[in-house]
Amino acid sequence: MIKINGEDVQGVEGISVIDYLNSNGYNVNRVVVEKNLEVVPRDNMNNVLLEDGDSIEIIQFVGGG
Amino acid sequence: MKIVLNGELYHTSCKTAKELSKELKFNENENDVFILNGYQESYDICLKEGDEVFLINKNTLPPKEQWEKIICARHTPGIYEKVKKARVAIAGLGGLGSNIAMMLARTGIGHLHLVDFDTVDLTNLNRQQYSVCHIGRFKTEALKEQLLDICPFLDIHIDTVYVTKDNAFHLFKDDDIVCEAFDNAECKAMLTEELLSKWRKTALIAASGMAGYGNSNGIKTRKIRDNFYICGDEVTGAEQGIGLMAPRVALCAAHQANLVLDLIIKS
Numbered sequence: 364m365i366k367i368n369g370e371d372v373q374g375v376e377g378i379s380v381i382d383y384l385n386s387n388g389y390n391v392n393r394v395v396v397e398k399n400l401e402v403v404p405r406d407n408m409n410n411v412l413l414e415d416g417d418s419i420e421i422i423q424f425v426g427g428g
Numbered sequence: 429m430k431i432v433l434n435g436e437l438y439h440t441s442c443k444t445a446k447e448l449s450k451e452l453k454f455n456e457n458e459n460d461v462f463i464l465n466g467y468q469e470s471y472d473i474c475l476k477e478g479d480e481v482f483l484i485n486k487n488t489l490p491p492k493e494q495w496e497k498i499i500c501a502r503h504t505p506g507i508y509e510k511v512k513k514a515r516v517a518i519a520g521l522g523g524l525g526s527n528i529a530m531m532l533a534r535t536g537i538g539h540l541h542l543v544d545f546d547t548v549d550l551t552n553l554n555r556q557q558y559s560v561c562h563i564g565r566f567k568t569e570a571l572k573e574q575l576l577d578i579c580p581f582l583d584i585h586i587d588t589v590y591v592t593k594d595n596a597f598h599l600f601k602d603d604d605i606v607c608e609a610f611d612n613a614e615c616k617a618m619l620t621e622e623l624l625s626k627w628r629k630t631a632l633i634a635a636s637g638m639a640g641y642g643n644s645n646g647i648k649t650r651k652i653r654d655n656f657y658i659c660g661d662e663v664t665g666a667e668q669g670i671g672l673m674a675p676r677v678a679l680c681a682a683h684q685a686n687l688v689l690d691l692i693i694k695s
Contacts, residue, residue, distance in 0.1 A: 390613075392613075392614045393613040393614055394617060395624065401625075404621065404625060420652060420653075422617075422652065423636070423662070424617050424634075425613055425636050425662070425664065425665025425666075426612055426613040426616075426639075426666045427672050428520055428522050428609050428612075428638070428672075
């Protein structure tokens, strides 16, 4: 089981972080992803895979300030 | 009895505020301001050992060495000593950052670190703490000048630079708390990634989603984990058709500034 933003998500094991973001409509340059409380560096998102037991937090930024 | 009067230790035998006012030759004048333990009170009240009392005349400027404590007279007692030691950085001095800076300066945050590369232009004035006289000046310098006009005793360090992936960590490494206050979503994500991945002792308070108007209660503070918070509605971005306006931007800035205080006081 993988938790993404607090919800259990099925069928995403083995997918890279970048593929998950792209196939779920996220703008890769506007998010910060934490895997088990560790930041996944943007230039390493294609190498880091979603694995059973992971807790993933995707923080999505919108513009304005 | 020992009390603290206008920030200094004072011995008195007066039992009430009325007697103290007479002793200090204020004589309950209508131009006096009397504050007891952070709260404006009437002269009928009794005094007790250790009370923090401020008594000033509205039309007379007290000695400069007393200003700092008198400006903070309405604070909850004990707060001033804590905030005076804090080091807080603000990354971006637009609608969020300039408002956060004003609030933190009025709170007496001892060390402020202001970072922005940009100059003030007319399109900033709908929500940012600048005036026509600041047009064309660096935001760092224009803001520092205004903050020192309000609280001359603050220690304000400015960096007039564009924050990048390469300089972010070095720029903010000495700060206890960093407020992310950029306009651009990619810059927000970049700074958050850099600070969170390299350095965990510092608290980061980011902002996302404060465009438009209305729905005040949609602006929230969310704790992601220890030392990482996000303020805003996390949805409403600035885009064509949705502008940035003073009230909602200031609401989000106030969330960030209020959390800064909370973190400092609880630390």
